[in-house]
Amino acid sequence: MNELEKMLAGEWYEPGDPQLDTARRQCQRLLARFNTPGTDPAECREVLGELLGSVGEGAQLMPTLRADYGFNIHLGRDVFINYDLVALDCAKISIGDGALFGPRCQLLTPVHPVDDVAFRRSGAERAEPIVLEENVWLGGGVIVNPGVRIGAGSVIGSGSVVTRDIPARVFAAGSPARVVRELRTGAES
Incomplete structure (x- = not known):
């Protein structure tokens, strides 16, 4: 199994691997085009289509974007x-x-x-997916940590650090983010 396959499988991998380095450089070239001030919106959309794993109809992403690979963002x-x-x-x-x-x-x-200093110094890392379900709203400056799922319709308050899963239809805030209250639905909101 090569380092890219290990990374995608959630196993420990060597991020300095030449194949991964090449993929990161390609991502940075595309990001440079996307992040250039004054770039035509049609070109930005084209770059995002080439860079990201998938882009749904009507999706908008304002510059700047920073990413490692791009292809893992949907x-x-x-x-x-x-x-x-x-x-x-x-x-x-x-x-x-x-x-x-x-x-x-x-x-x-x-x-x-975390626990093994020598292993940490080796540079090894692994990754865990992040899932934001439909209609999630992240306030400004929110940080979402590895392996987190945020349920449909939930709102995360500005500046929060989300370290664990958040259920659907709640308002959560803080560092670490905690559920503050359930959200009302439909005409009640």
Whole structure:
């Protein structure tokens, strides 16, 4: 199994591997085009189509975007992502239909060894996927950690750090983010 296959399987891998380095450089070339001020919106959409794993109809992503690979990021329909997203996509990042992001959010999939200092110094890492279900809203500056799933319709307060799964239809906030209350539905909201 090569290092890319290990990374995609969620196993420990060597991020300095030449194949992964080449993929990151390709991503950076595309990001340079996307992030250039004044780039035509049609060209930005074309670049996102080439860069990301999938882009749903009506999805909008404002520059700048920072990513490791791009191909592990999947946007649903009518997603809106405000400025300065950091999406470290060593594992799959799935963003459901209708999701909204405030500026400067971070989606971080890499995991580094915590207990074993020597192993950590080796540079090895692994990654865990992030899933944001449909109609999730992340306030500005939200950080989502590896392996987190945020349930449909949930809202995460600005500046929160999401370290574990959040159920559907709740408002969560804080560091670490905790459920503050359930959200009302339909005409009640």
